[in-house]
Amino acid sequence: MDDSEGxxxxxxxxxxxxxxxxxxxxTTxxxxGPTLNGIMGRTSGTLPGYTYSDANKNKSIFILAARSVSVDDSARTVAKYRSRPWLIKFCYLNDNVVxxxxxxxxxxxxxxxxxxxxxxxxNGLKKAEDRADLIKYIEVESAKPIQ
Structure with missing residues (x-):
């Protein structure tokens, strides 16, 4: 996704x-749900004062060729790629979602x-254009000082 999108x-x-x-x-x-103030660049599940689910606090993502792909079972995913060593050099696990x-x-x-x-x-936004528009708004507004 390009920064100018949305x-x-x-x-x-x-x-x-x-x-x-x-x-x-x-606003305070x-x-x-949690406030979206300053969300861009923040690690999921770390905003003080909000009770997050374990999923938000402990979610790992799998990085493959600079593209984030969600995984439910990190150990199983790594084992799967061990059989294809040419892919391993392109992947690693993050401790949590940023x-x-x-x-x-x-x-x-x-x-x-x-x-x-x-x-x-x-349930989510199915259209990529809608997601890009919403992300643009969140990106701009979440960077502003709290009123």
Whole structure:
């Protein structure tokens, strides 16, 4: 995903329709989900004061050729690639998800598939353009100071 992708205004509308009822941004008000203030670049499950699911606190991702792919069982996945050593040099495991445009895109596509056990009940955004728009809005707004 390119940094220039996404339309801020369309993302703002999507945020109001799909996210606002559970998440805040640029405010200290609390809702069912964690605030999105400063989410970009933050490790999943680490915002102080919010009780995350174990999935959000302990999720690992598998990196293969610079593309993040969610895995449910890290040990099984590594064992699978041991039989193909030419791939191993391109992969490693992260300790947890860091929210970037790419990881946010994968998560928003299907939160329950990306992070089985997450408390987020949202089914996801199927259209890549919608995800890019929403990510653009979150990226811009979450970087602003809290009002």
């Amino acid at each position: 339309d801020y205004e369309k993302g703002k509308r999507l945020y109001k329709l799909r996210c606002l009822h559970c998440h805040t941004i640029n 008000a609390e809702k069912q 929210w970037t445009r790419e990881t946010m895109d994968e998560y928003l596509k299907n939160p329950k598939k990306f992070m089985p056990g997450t408390k987020m009940i949202y």
